[in-house]
Amino acid sequence: MGLKHTRCFSSTCSKFNAVVASSFYDLKAKDIDGNLVDFSLFKKKVCLIVNINEDELIRMSKDLNILAFPSTEKEVTHEHTPPQYNVDSILRQPKEAQEDIKQVIHDTFKVMSPIHLNTINEHEVFAFLKEKAEELEKKIARHPEQFEGEDVSVIQMFTKFLVNRKGQVVARFGRDVEPDQMNVWIEQLLAEKP
Template sequence: MSVYEYSVKDKVGNDVSLKDFEGQVMIIANTASKCGFTHQYEGLEALYKEFKDKGFTVIAVPSNQFEEQEPGNNDEIQHFCKLNYGVTFPVMGKTEVRDAGAIPLFQYLTKEQGFKGFHGNHVESMDFLQEEYPEFLKGDSIKWNFTKFLINRKGEVVGRYESNVEPAEMKADIEKLLAE
């Protein structure tokens, strides 16, 4: 299996097949506009601009499942991303990414790359989960906004980067996949 067997709804509710991105290296991330990690849109856009001409894309999938940090409708989300972060990569329609309502794409992503703990430079930024949402730490589900999955050119999920990992920290892994 690969991500190419899945689709996600765009901002107007149309299915977008990930087969449309076949052969590209991708980051698929669940996002939110009112989160402490929202600034990562800027880092994701920087990666997109740097590598898009080499066969790379970012796909943002907004979700309101974490403290209702994505309250807007799809038009408001699009406007926010463009106005505040100059986002030019695809921002899909708002959906669910964890628990029983998770769309099949996110069920697949979390099955392929399970939760391996928090790593990186800002591990302490995730301490609130243990205190406020310990149930989120169970299993392989999405833990919070801006969980990022790295997909190779074959559509295989090759990496998972939790919310505390800045997009720039993924750069070497992206470059390696683009060189393959």
């Protein structure tokens, strides 16, 4: 597995001495049933990764692989302050709540186990996605140095990361971007040959 050390951009960033995968396909995460999902399963597929509030589920095309990571509104904060509560107890979902989520979404998208965001214990998937999205923004910007020290925290529920068939993060969308506004991006990626 290709891993590398990264630096931290803010006090809420999880990358204090964190090891981040160098490839999307090196990542692993548990699904809502506790089964380990190896992201190599998503090779040559378009993926949309989103942090969701379990009360707000989204509908998407079944041709698109959506990996949904439940997280708490308290971890996704505009203040960028370290949480003052026990995250582990909040993220432990009662089994009934997990069953309700699974009933609603069926096979539309894959729901992962609840994870940490913007904390010292941030899940490696989001550490990777945030780093790659920041690299993408630097490439697009005329003056990449303006991003030095930029906070890359996920500051809203429903932050969405779009990954192409090559495992590259090609876009990051905020809460206000509705699924239908991403259709052009998604259709273009789905049309590309694997």
